[in-house]
Amino acid sequence: MPDEMARPLIRGRGGGGGGSRHLEASVSEPGAPVIGILGTGDFSRSLARRLVASGYQVVVGSRAPKRSGALFPEEAEVTSQMEAANQADLVFVAVFPEHHSTLVELKPALAGKTLVDVSNGLQIKLDGPSHAEQLADLFPESFVVKGFNTISAWTLQMGPRDGSRQVFLCSDSHKAKSSVMQLCRRMGFVPVDMGLLSSSLEIENLPLYLFPSWRIPILCTLLLFIFFYLYNFTRDILQPYIKSGKSVFYKMPIETVNVTLPSVALVMLALVYLPGLFAAFLQLWWGTKYNRFPNWLDRWLTGRKQFGLCSFLCAVLHAIYSLCLPLRKSAHFKLLNAAFKQVKAGTGGRVG
Numbered sequence: 171m172p173d174e175m176a177r178p179l180i181r182g183r184g185g186g187g188g189g190s191r192h193l194e195a196s197v198s199e200p201g202a203p204v205i206g207i208l209g210t211g212d213f214s215r216s217l218a219r220r221l222v223a224s225g226y227q228v229v230v231g232s233r234a235p236k237r238s239g240a241l242f243p244e245e246a247e248v249t250s251q252m253e254a255a256n257q258a259d260l261v262f263v264a265v266f267p268e269h270h271s272t273l274v275e276l277k278p279a280l281a282g283k284t285l286v287d288v289s290n291g292l293q294i295k296l297d298g299p300s301h302a303e304q305l306a307d308l309f310p311e312s313f314v315v316k317g318f319n320t321i322s323a324w325t326l327q328m329g330p331r332d333g334s335r336q337v338f339l340c341s342d343s344h345k346a347k348s349s350v351m352q353l354c355r356r357m358g359f360v361p362v363d364m365g366l367l368s369s370s371l372e373i374e375n376l377p378l379y380l381f382p383s384w385r386i387p388i389l390c391t392l393l394l395f396i397f398f399y400l401y402n403f404t405r406d407i408l409q410p411y412i413k414s415g416k417s418v419f420y421k422m423p424i425e426t427v428n429v430t431l432p433s434v435a436l437v438m439l440a441l442v443y444l445p446g447l448f449a450a451f452l453q454l455w456w457g458t459k460y461n462r463f464p465n466w467l468d469r470w471l472t473g474r475k476q477f478g479l480c481s482f483l484c485a486v487l488h489a490i491y492s493l494c495l496p497l498r499k500s501a502h503f504k505l506l507n508a509a510f511k512q513v514k515a516g517t518g519g520r521v522g
């Protein structure tokens with residue numbers, strides 16, 4: 171990773187046009203605001219590179235500027251937190267929210283300036299205050315803008331790609347938000363205005379919502395798999411063994427798995443359609459389409475895609491297993507046939 175970071179982000183001549191992603195590392199343009207970054211972690215380094223590449227003058231504030239200086243591009247100045255806060259017109263706070271309070275001594279230097287809070291939560295918070303709101307409470311004389319938390323250090327480093335170009339922004343100050351939006355566009359991202367700072371909780375939760383939507387469908391798939399596997403194991407393997415001493419334990423890894431998969435796929439498919447039926451029933455019961463569904467049903471309805479994909483995965487696995495089984499059987503048959511022929515011919519040679 172340090173090698174990655176040391177490599178210049180952008181090489182060669184840039185293509186020009188405003189929307190071009192191929193910006194060359196250029197000397198800052200006169201009149202462009204000086205951008206400060208507090209913190210020298212992964213996010214700060216990637217952001218500094220992208221800002222420098224977009225033609226901004228960058229000043230980074232660190233508790234230990236000497237130690238961190240080497241990790242930043244030459245064009246960025248790495249100095250003390252106070253110095254950076256004094257010099258910058260707009261400041262990114264790339265410090266974890268639990269350390270925001272250690273920055274309060276910068277309050278006079280940051281007064282009247284725009285602070286961009288890029289922090290993410292560790293878990294979904296349903297009610298406030300958000301990190302951005304807490305930062306705004308700590309720095310009442312500054313203008314806090316929430317944003318960039320949905321952009322990873324990696325995306326900043328590599329340059330915006332399709333799909334992760336949107337930057338969600340919100341702030342109580344229209345002017346501060348506009349200046350961050352402009353900066354966003356110049357870095358090649360697409361700003362999305364999310365309104366006032368009260369939306370910051372929603373923005374902070376966004377990155378945490380992507381994976382958890384898979385948790386319940388995957389858990390369901392696993393539980394169903396275990397249930398059907400145990401059932402098939404008892405029926406096809408254990409029962410013949412206990413009853414007549416027939417040992418068919420070799421079926422466990424392939425055949426039993428293969429009869430289990432379609433059952434799981436079908437039940438998961440049913441779970442895709444079932445909440446729709448519940449919803450329709452509730453709407454008929456209420457006599458209106460405009461009531462809110464209970465929370466559990468709402469979550470189930472929004473998770474149908476994941477349930478469907480899990481079902482599809484099981485079906486595909488079943489298809490692959492089913493195709494492979496006859497191949498295995500015919501190979502087995504050929505081997506036996508060859509052995510039989512050799513024995514019959516009296517060659518007694520090796521079969522292989």
Ligand SMILES: NC(=O)C1=CN([C@@H]2O[C@H](COP(=O)(O)OP(=O)(O)OC[C@H]3O[C@@H](n4cnc5c(N)ncnc54)[C@H](OP(=O)(O)O)[C@@H]3O)[C@@H](O)[C@H]2O)C=CC1
Nearest residue numbers: 209210211212213232233264265266269289290319322323
């Ligand atoms: N990494 C990522 O991909 C993303 C990160 N973010 C957000 O960016 C912020 C920074 O993340 P990241 O760069 O990964 O974190 P790091 O841990 O890599 O960096 C945090 C930096 O904070 C500085 N800092 C200032 N005060 C303190 C203190 N009291 N204790 C510890 N460190 C302090 C340190 O710099 P120094 O020692 O020089 O003062 C340190 O390098 C976080 O809020 C995170 O949620 C958001 C989106 C993506």
Ligand SMILES: [Cu+2]
Nearest residue numbers: 432488489492
């Ligand atoms: Cu089948």
